[in-house]
Structures are given as C-alpha cells and as structure tokens.
Amino acid sequence: MASAGAQSKMIREGPFRQWRWDNFERRIIPYIFLAPFLIIFAVFTVYPVIDSFFISLHKMDSLDPSRYVGLDNYVRLVTRDSRFHKSLINASVFALGTVFLQLPLSLGLALALDSRRIKYRAIARMGFFIPYITSAVVASMIFQFVFEERYGMINGLLNALGYEPVPWLRSAEVAMPTLIIVGLWTWVGSNSLFFLAGLQSIPEELKEAARIDGATEFKVFWHVTFPLLRPVTTFVVTLGIIGSYSLFAQPFLLFDGSGPRDSVLMPLVYLYQRGFESFKLGYGAAIGYLLTVIIIMVTGIQLALMRKWGS
C-alpha cells in the first residue's frame, strides 16, 4: 500500500511527470515558433490574395459598395484595353533588354573580375555593388538630371564630342532605351557579383583538367564554366524577368508616370494609376491578378527553356 502510494507520487512529481511535460512541450513548441509567421501570413498574405481575386470580379469605385460583374474586368483587359497591352509590350521589351544586354555584360564583368590578373578587385567589387543598394527613388532623382536635355552630363559629353543633344526623357522613341540604360546601371554590377560568387564556387581542378586535355580558354569557358554556372544564370534571369514586369519607381519618377505617348508605361504603373489615382479598385485588382498569371507563364517558359538548354 505504502509502496503503491510512493509510486503514484513519483509518477505525479518525479522524473516521469517531467518527461511527459517535456514531451508535450516538444510537440507543441514548433507551432509556437511558427505562430507569429502563420498569423502574419494569414492576415496579410493569404486573406488579401483571396480577397483581391474577389474584388477583381467586381466593379468597385473607391471603397463604396461594389457590383458583381463576373469576369468583365478580365475580358476588358484582354480584349479592349490598349493601354494595358501597351504596358505589357513595354515590360517585355524591357525584359528582353534585361536578358540580352545585362546578362552578357555582367557575365563578362564577372569573368574579368575572376581573373588573377585584375588589380584592385576589392574596390571594384564595392563599386559594382553600390547601385544595387541605392534606392530606386534616389537613382531616378540622379538620372533625371544626368539625362537632362540641356545641362545633363550625357548630353554635355555628347556636345563635347560634337554630337547633337538627345532628348532622353522627352522623346517617345528614346524613352525606352533610356529606361534600359538606367536598368543596366542598376543591375549589371550586382549581377556580375552574383556570377562572380558562382565562378568562385567552381573547383579550379575541373578547368585545369580541361586545359591539360588541350582545351582553349574559350572552350574551357563554353564547356566547363558556363554549364556549371547554370544555377546562377537561372537565378539572375528569373529575377531579371520578374523585376522587369514589376518595375515601378524608375519609370514613374523619370517619366512622370508613363512617358511621352505611353512609351514607357509599365504594368505596375498602370495598376497604380487605375487603382489608386482613379480609384477603380476592382479593375486594379484584375490588373494585379492578370499580371501575376503572365509573370508566372513567362518565368515558366523561361525555366523550361533553360532546362532544355542545360540537358
């Protein structure tokens, strides 16, 4: 009797109880650690994503009561809204510029930086990283004057070389190239540092082995280095494409919204104009959704192409 009582006492207070509490704590603890994330995620991401789709099915001007219109907003965007089409074309042109100009430039820069014959590599790396950290607003403010028609740095330089000034920010033909140049300034440096990180993770022995087999430097690059860089290349291209379709501050500030004749109207600027300047919230939400679907499709195609090229 006495021993049974002692036993139950031991179960209640002794190591056994301790063990059970530990076990319970260990099972519950991951949820406690996850809780803040899950709550914030549910309130500020899951709910808005679902609700935005709901809003996009309505005609909703400002926050007044709305009217259900089904897929009307989407139909109008796809079939009749020429400004939306223009914005998609502009973003695609910018994305192509990003991929086909930025990629070779930043890869070339990375290869140069990786060479042992380079001096001042540390300083160069710092310099190339700065545009990535500079806010898009600050960059736009700077470039506004750099591209200024009469007193800007670039036209000043052209003038000194005997060329006519170029209306960088005022002409419908030149606006997109200007924006692409700003994009190059912003991303070539940081992309080259991403490539450099990739290059430095490639074992030197692999390249050495190819050289011993008699491969030229170009062949080493084409058959050894470049294929091994595929993860970084995919990373850079994917981010570049997503960034192109989500560009906002630079076109918005450099060209007062959309530029002459909508020459640099970007999808996100258009969303902002319709949703937050004209307060067509339903239409804005539809733009957001359609744009997301388009981005997913474009990146999907790009990833598939890159996988094919890799195999």
Place this chain on the structure above:
Amino acid sequence: MLLRRHLGTAALNGFILVGLVLTIAPLVFMISASIRPESELFSFPVTLYPKVTTGDNYSSLFERTHYATWYVNTFITATVRTLLAVFLSAMAGYAFAKFNFRFKRFFFMLVLITLTLPFHVLVISLFKLMVVFQWLNSYWAIILPSAVSGFSIFLMRQYILSVPDDLIDAARVDGSSEMGIFWRIIVPLVRPGMAVVGILAFAATWNDYLWPLIVLSQKERYLLTIGIATMDGPYEVEYGAIMAGSLLSTVPIVIVFLSMQSQIIAGLTAGAVRE
C-alpha cells in the same frame, strides 16, 4: 606571347575600369550637385567637378522640408521591422530546421509560395485592409504586412540546419527549456544569418517606394523615399537640395552593406550557388 599576355591584362583591367567609372559617375555627380550652387549646375560647359562649393543645399534641405522628420520616421520604422524580421524568421526557421511536426511540409510549401508571390497580386486588398484597420498614415502598415518574408525564413532555416543536433540534445538533457535553447544556443550560433536577414529587411524598408506611397499621405509622416520624390516639384526646393537629401539617405545604408558584402551576396544567392 608575353606581349599578348600584357595586352590581355591591360584589356581586362581597362574593361573593369570603364565599368567602374560608368557605375560611379552618377554617384559622383550626386555628391557634386549637392555642394554646388544651382546657377553652376545650369550652365555651360557641363562639368562634373564643382568650381564653387556651397552648403546652401543642405541648409535649405533641413529648413524648407521635413527632411529630418522623414529621416527619423524611416529609421524607427526600419529598425522595428528589422527586429521583427530577424527574430520571427529565426523562430520559424528553427521550427523548420530542427523539429518534426504535422503539416511541416504544408507549412514549408507556404513559405516557398511567399517567395514567388508578387506584391501586386494582393496590393488592392491589402490597401482595403489598411483602411479597415485605420492604418493609413500609420507605420504599422509598413512594418507588419512584410514583417516575415518567405525568403528570410528560408535563409534562417539554411543557417540553423548547420547547427549540430547534438548541441541541442545536450542542452535538453541538461534541463534547458525549449525557449532557453533557442535564445542561448540557436541565436548566438546563427548571428551571421540574422545579420544578413536584418540588413535586407532594413534596406527593404529604407528603399521601398510603392507601398509607402499608397498608405502614407501626410507630409510629416512620410518616409525618406516619398519625401525625396515629392521634393521634386515646381514649388519645392532646388535640385541641389534633392541631391543633398539623396546623398544623406544613401550613405548609411551603403556603409552597412559594403561592410558585410560577401555575407549578403552569399545569402542572396543561397541555393543558386553550390557551396
């Protein structure tokens, strides 16, 4: 052969130098424009180096705009969001790295989805939510919605995975509580990862433009980016003052980033670069 090699070296260094000059020139221009009088900026021939220097742009920046207020606003908002981002993502990353629990795969899928979800898919509804919460012109609207990103959780998980399990088990045997393990073992060991997550969160707040533009409309409540952008108006200040404000807003973040550059690049390309 030797000559070719020298030429190659010269070409390589030249290529880097040209790139570097093109990268730095706009920033040098920003510095130069911030210390020269307006009359010199709008004159011929166009020069980069100031002939006359002045502090007028800086004084008009502080006297005629709310620049100092914007600076403080931005600093406080960015600090709070950074602290939240660092600890909440470390906690979530710890759960994913070191525990097995129900729905783990499902929750991790959610993290990966936030990695790919663009902001514009939810911006309209998020704005509506801010109106409901009465958070327009409140910094909670800036801090909370993006307090934990999928990317920072992913990054913290990678760092915490490298903490040996034995260390955690030993602490458990010694009777440490689970919270104690997190604070005394995990946090000190993954400080470098927390620094990267923190700096990225800080910079994201410091540089963000679209969302603050949507939720903040009172001038005294502006953050630096909207403040600087609105200075650029017909009744506002001279261009030199805008450059002064741009420079002062860029310097601190550049210093922090450059001092931790390699960790940040390693963090950003985590997964893309094999180690």
